[in-house]
Amino acid sequence: MASNELKSHFIKLLNEGKRLDGRDISELRQPIKVEYGISKTAEGSAKVTMGDTEVLAGVKMEISEPYPDTPDQGTIMVGAELIPLSSPEFESGPPSIKAVELARVVDRGIRESKAIDFRKLCIKKGEKIWILLIDIVTLNDDGNLIDASALAALAALKDAKFPEVKDGAIDYKKKTDKSIDLVKEPIAVTVFKVGNHFIVDPTREEEKAIGTRLTITTTKNNLICALQKSGDSSLTQEDISRMIDIAIEKAKILREAL
Amino acid sequence: MSYKKRLDNRKPDELRKMEAKVGVIKNADGSAYFKIGNTCAYAAVYGPRELYPRFLHNPSKGILRCSYSMMPFSGSGNRVRPGQNRRAKEISMVTEKALLPVLNLDEYPNSVVDVFIELPQTEAGSRCAGICAASMALADAGLVMSDLVSAVSVGRVDDMLVVDLDYSEEAYEDGPVADIPLAILPRTDEITLLQMDGEITKEMLLDAIELGKKSCHEIYEIQKKALKEKYAVKGDE
Numbered sequence: 001m002a003s004n005e006l007k008s009h010f011i012k013l014l015n016e017g018k019r020l021d022g023r024d025i026s027e028l029r030q031p032i033k034v035e036y037g038i039s040k041t042a043e044g045s046a047k048v049t050m051g052d053t054e055v056l057a058g059v060k061m062e063i064s065e066p067y068p069d070t071p072d073q074g075t076i077m078v079g080a081e082l083i084p085l086s087s088p089e090f091e092s093g094p095p096s097i098k099a100v101e102l103a104r105v106v107d108r109g110i111r112e113s114k115a116i117d118f119r120k121l122c123i124k125k126g127e128k129i130w131i132l133l134i135d136i137v138t139l140n141d142d143g144n145l146i147d148a149s150a151l152a153a154l155a156a157l158k159d160a161k162f163p164e165v166k167d168g169a170i171d172y173k174k175k176t177d178k179s180i181d182l183v184k185e186p187i188a189v190t191v192f193k194v195g196n197h198f199i200v201d202p203t204r205e206e207e208k209a210i211g212t213r214l215t216i217t218t219t220k221n222n223l224i225c226a227l228q229k230s231g232d233s234s235l236t237q238e239d240i241s242r243m244i245d246i247a248i249e250k251a252k253i254l255r256e257a258l
Numbered sequence: 259m260s261y262k263k264r265l266d267n268r269k270p271d272e273l274r275k276m277e278a279k280v281g282v283i284k285n286a287d288g289s290a291y292f293k294i295g296n297t298c299a300y301a302a303v304y305g306p307r308e309l310y311p312r313f314l315h316n317p318s319k320g321i322l323r324c325s326y327s328m329m330p331f332s333g334s335g336n337r338v339r340p341g342q343n344r345r346a347k348e349i350s351m352v353t354e355k356a357l358l359p360v361l362n363l364d365e366y367p368n369s370v371v372d373v374f375i376e377l378p379q380t381e382a383g384s385r386c387a388g389i390c391a392a393s394m395a396l397a398d399a400g401l402v403m404s405d406l407v408s409a410v411s412v413g414r415v416d417d418m419l420v421v422d423l424d425y426s427e428e429a430y431e432d433g434p435v436a437d438i439p440l441a442i443l444p445r446t447d448e449i450t451l452l453q454m455d456g457e458i459t460k461e462m463l464l465d466a467i468e469l470g471k472k473s474c475h476e477i478y479e480i481q482k483k484a485l486k487e488k489y490a491v492k493g494d495e
Contacts, residue, residue, distance in 0.1 A: 040296055058332075083376060084325070086302075135330035140285050
């Protein structure tokens with residue numbers, strides 16, 4: 001369907017309170033599922049299913065040198081691969097802007113919520129720190145990849161165990177029972193504006209007809225820790241206020257899946 | 259000390275535990291999952307579809323394009339850098355050659371069949387697991403095929419011939435080791451993938467291949483069973 005026709009059909013349905021796939025207008029898809037430990041080679045891993053969207057995340061841990069301006073802090077790095085296995089629309093090659101944005105939004109949610117105390121990742125001040133390498137890989141893209149990826153990354157961090165260290169070298173074959181101390185659980189919810197309607201968790205087909213979105217990452221006490229507006233249209237302040245309310249409400253549902 | 263008993267107590271011709279499933283990626287035209295021991299492979303097939311760049315067009319038949327890739331967290335050591343390194347490129351190429359003989363792409367001029375293999379977790383034998391998954395995914399995509407392709411690594415550890423080597427066997431240091439990834443077309447026993455590193459005599463190599471064929475037939479049964487689970491008509495055997 002041409003995108004203009006799709007859009008007018010989409011808005012007509014929304015006016016009747018329905019979504020393209022038959023759901024109620026503000027509903028999240030089911031199932032919302034988190035499976036832990038899907039990769040034994042990762043120090044922590046998880047698979048998130050939201051409707052037909054499936055995303056994997058894995059954490060590898062390495063020992064590295066601290067940044068000169070934060071000699072007593074470890075760090076995280078988030079990468080995302082939108083692999084061609086997961087969608088006819090993804091191509092091989094260096095990360096697309098979509099993948100880069102996704103990784104950075106997930107990174108900001110974890111970093112800025114201070115979910116992880118980076119000081120606890122310091123091994124020896126000025127010399128050795130832990131770096132947590134979080135990688136997101138899409139398995140099947142049926143829309144809403146940012147929310148699914150942020151949830152998968154958080155779940156993989158929850159699943160992670162530090163490997164054993166002997167004489168400064170990591171023995172990846174042996175995991176300790178020490179977990180990452182996660183003091184917050186940042187949940188990303190992207191709210192989309194279509195016509196005068198606000199929706200969450202769109203399918204890949206619905207995403208094609210959507211102009212504007214706002215990703216809102218919040219913690220359990222409803223504190224906002226990251227925002228990302230994207231898309232070609234503008235938002236009013238009232239829009240943003242509505243969208244934040246929706247994000248906080250839906251984050252509760254996603255948090256229950258962890 | 260010679261290698262008399264396998265480190266994980268398997269018999270010489272005993273494969274690691276396997277799992278196979280067809281139709282695991284909804285967006286794909288065909289897909290499959292194959293797990294052997296701690297090595298897991300997803301494969302997705304897209305196509306036949308339009309081929310870009312256009313200079314690759316073949317007006318007489320369609321082409322097969324394979325891509326093998328390890329996920330960043332799938333290695334047992336440090337993070338694997340994403341993107342195709344030299345090893346992944348070579349494995350992609352030999353995978354393509356291993357699968358091509360069973361396909362007939364004459365009906366699809368100027369088109370491509372894309373096969374993407376992705377591994378979330380590896381512990382030896384990953385190219386063979388990828389080929390097993392890919393051949394099931396091609397069948398799931400409904401392409402005309404003369405057979406499936408079944409693959410396993412065989413080899414020697416010291417004086418013992420073994421199938422489906424794991425890491426500890428590949429890294430055995432007290433004697434010579436040879437690691438031989440092998441793919442066959444089970445209906446005819448023809449060989450479509452053969453590589454080796456290590457050292458071995460001609461006689462031992464031929465014995466190893468013979469052993470590998472038997473294992474491939476075991477794998478073949480598991481592949482067929484997974485396909486039948488998806489496509490079986492109720493009440494039909």
